Amino acid sequence: MESDNFIEDIIVKDLQTKKITIVNTRFPPEPNGYLHIGHAKSISINFGIKEKFLGKCNLRFDDTNPTKEDLEYVNSIKKDIQWLGYKWDHELYASDYFQKTYEAAIILIKKGLAYVCDLSAEEIRKTRGTLNEPGIESPYRTRTIETNLELFTKMKNGEFPDGSRVLRAKIDMASPNINMRDPVIYRILRATHHRTGDDWLIYPMYDFAHPIGDAIENITHSICTLEFENHRPLYDWVTANCDFKKPYPQQIEFARLNMKNTVMSKRYLKKLVDDGFVKGWDDPRMPTLSGLRERGYPPEAIREFCARIGVGKANSEVDPELLDFCVREHLNKYADRAMAIENPLKVVIENIDNNQTFECIIDNNPNDPKAGKHNIVLRREIYIDNSDFSLSPPPKYHRLFEGSTVRLKGSFVLQHVKTCMTPDSTKIDHIVCRYLPDTQPGGINSGMKVKGVIQWVSIKDAIDTTLHKYEALLNDPKDGVLDFNERLNYNSIEIIDHAKVEPFALEGDTAKSFQFMRMAYYKRVKTNDGVCVFRRIVSLKDKFNAKN
Ligand code: ATP
Ligand code: MG
Secondary structure: OOOOOOOHHHHHHHHHHHOOOOEEEOOOOOOOOOOOOHHHHHHHHHHHHHHHHEEEEEEEOOOOOOOOOOOHHHHHHHHHHHHHOOOOOOEEEEHHHHHOOOOOOOOHHOOEEEEEEOOOOHHHHOOOOOOOOOOOOOOOOOOOOOHHHHHHHHOOOOOOOOOEEEEEEEEOOOOOHHHHOEEEEEEEEEOEEEOOOOOOEEOOHHHHHHHHHHHHHHOEEEEEEEEHHHHHHHHHHHHHHHOHHHHHHEEEEOOOOOOOOOOHHHHHHHHHHOOOOOOOOOOOOOEEHHHHHHOOOOOHHHHHHHHOOOOOOOOOEEEEHHHHHHHHHHHHHHHHEEEEEOEEEEEEEEEOOOOEEEEEEEEEEOHHHHHHHEEEEEOEEEEHHHEEEOOOOOOOOOOOOOOOOOHHHHOOEEEEEEEEOOOOOEEEEEEEEEOOOOOOOOOOOOOOOOOOEOOOOEOOEEEEEEEEEOOEEEEOOOOOOOOOHHEEEOOOEEEEEEEOOOOOHOOOOOOOEEOOOOOEEEEEEEOOOOEEEEEEEEOOOOOOOOOO
């Protein structure tokens, strides 16, 4: 089996040496927020390994922190993973193992490897030492096994107030690794858990619960981000001392995904939601998977993005342009083309009669003949975009100006005749043009050379619509200002409420994506009052030129 990265190198070796016979991974989100694009990297690694090595991947909710967790988050996480196209083998919860985790703590106490400590959180912090100095042993460290068993039972039974005592692993207060200096593994907390209710008054810490969950599920490779690298000795200590069967799960760390100008922490994303800066976790500007879905990012493009960024051990910042590139690449293959006008300018084609019509044919996707074609009707009065006509054209302006010609996409060549100003002469009211006969595709003069091709919509058929255009939620850090609050972009959405689209843009599935030719990719959504709005997914890199 070919390996694609250092994690797969380890797996291939473990299979070859027969250390393991099947690969088991897990994706372990804490249900305290919605998943973001960073999580997609972890999902693609863990589920990707399952698919490649025909192993298993569990979805395990790390729900050991009852005060921040919620069923809404659990459901959103499941929906997002499914949307990305992955299937977990078992849906599990760290809270499923509260009893087993408790029993593992008893095993440690009985081995003299854990003790109840009465120091306050502050005192524990103060006696932990520093990188240069060893910690100071707790006066409760020498309690007997019997006393510890009795006190731990009382902790469980609610005989002590919250925060008054903890259970600590008895490892080494002089360890060069601070995580090994008698870490706290259980705390007293009166909080209603979203699954176990009020059953438990003590909760395990993440560093204790995680290796236990992995060991119970026979996870072979427990893949996490680099911040956990110096927690690995503790991870190994827990699996080795709690009487689990070999082979023990192996923790492997990789570099998390960071993206330029992108909020990538649930805490800050939650703040954006709670402060009302965005409409919700699934606001189309959010880098959450639900936000990207609402925005119209195809899941295939997100998977492709994860494949392209690769898996490594060095932290770096990825340009969001790479994600947009993957989105564009996908939509270019699969999105139907349609014509839309952002800023309408009326054109009267003087040599078309009032009731005369011409049927024009547009390829739904020039890259895919199977995508079919659709019709659009040319009439005497049409809209073109304001930016496609200029009274004072800059050099190399290949669109319409006084006396010039331009091709209407899928139709005739149009020639400018005159420009009509509003009565107060401040702006253009409309322009008058004439079409050049037989220049339409298939016509005898279809080969006529013109420099530009523009989109258009007949006024009679045009449908009023609103466009939403988005920018990043965070501005570039200016003058070294990295503070989140100071970088918030208050202009992250632009609403254009006078746009026009051709009727084809209303056909098909409700949430269909289109390439609005020469504009951008847009996703159609219906608002609560039944009106269609188009959300800009990504811009178009390559605007088409006279060749199309
Ligand atoms: P956050 O900092 O956003 O709260 P987290 O790490 O606390 O994220 P978890 O729910 O614990 O969120 O994450 C589940 C899994 O996703 C973990 O294995 C974590 O390492 C991984 N993960 C989280 N953020 C990223 C990221 N930016 N890049 C890659 N993996 C990530
Ligand atoms: Mg976490």
